Amino acid sequence: MALAPENTLPSFRLAEQIGVHELEFDVRLTADGIAIVLHDATLDRTAADESGRGLGPVADLTYKQIRAVDVGDGNHVPTFEEVLDATTVSLQVEIKAGEVAEQLAHVVSARPADAERIRFTSFQPEALRRMRELAPDISRGLITMGYPDRERHPGGIEAVLAETGASAFYCGWDGLTEELVSRMHDAGYEMGAWPVRSVDDVRRGLELGFNGGTVDDPRAGCDWLAQAIAEAAH
Known part of the structure; x- marks a missing residue:
């Protein structure tokens, strides 16, 4: 989103050209049952002009209504299938609204x-449980604000990972330690950090042993990674 309108086909194509290994994006469901790629529940923030604002929740709009909105540089909100057609790398598909699960499984x-x-990901354990039922062969990942995130997961994050059949844990920086990352790796989970916004974040991620992290600026992220790896080699 730092280089092109967020969650649009040009932004994903540009990220691949820059050299990312994986793309992360968000999915929701329209009123007529189309899985779309959009972060927010409305178009108010991402619409390029006033004509796309104040329309209300996208869950109440048809895809025709949503597609008519310019979300930057003449681009429209893409469908999940359009993103699959336009990309080749691995995909983290974050479920923002649980009602999209059936359509995702269908696609x-x-x-x-x-x-x-x-890999289907979500902050919502119920969404991951549903995907486990509907598409058991597709891997899943839990996202949290940090660790242990007791307010959201009073029973413990490890219990949620187990019950959802997750294979990855994407954690905000709060509460992270090398011991935790090592323990999660030993239990068979991939670990990802978010957000990655500086070379210092990349250095910390490498020190902790993360498998990856998410950035808004893939060109900067690749540069930070190269810098941190070069520093570690000396």
């Missing part, structure tokens, strides 16, 4: 070649 069942590069 991936018809596209087995794409299914291999997808």
Whole structure:
């Protein structure tokens, strides 16, 4: 989103050209049952002009209504399938609204070649449990604000990871330690950090042993990673 309108096909294509290994984006459901790629529950923040603002929740709008909105440089909100068509790298597909689960499962069942590069993620354990039921062969990842995030997960994050059948844990920086990351790796989980906004974040992620992290500026992220790796080699 730092280089092109967020969650649009040009932004994903540009990220791939820059050299990212994976793309992360958010999915919601329209009123007529289309899985769309959009972070917010409304178009108010991302619409390029006033005509796309004040329309209300996208869950109450048809895809035709949503597609008519310019979300920057003449781009429209893409469907999940359009993003699959336009990309080749691995995908973190974050479920923002649980009602999209059935449509996601429908799409991936018809596209087995794409299914291999997808991981469904969410802050919502119930969304991951639903995807485990609907698309059990697609990997899943839990996202949290930090660790242990007791207000959201009073029973413990490890219990949520187990019950959702997750294979990855994407954690905010709060509460992270090398011991925690090592323990999660020993239990078989991939670990990802977010947000990554500086070379210092990359250095910390490497020190902790993370498998990856999410950035808004992929060009800067690749530069930070190269710098941190070069520093570590000396």
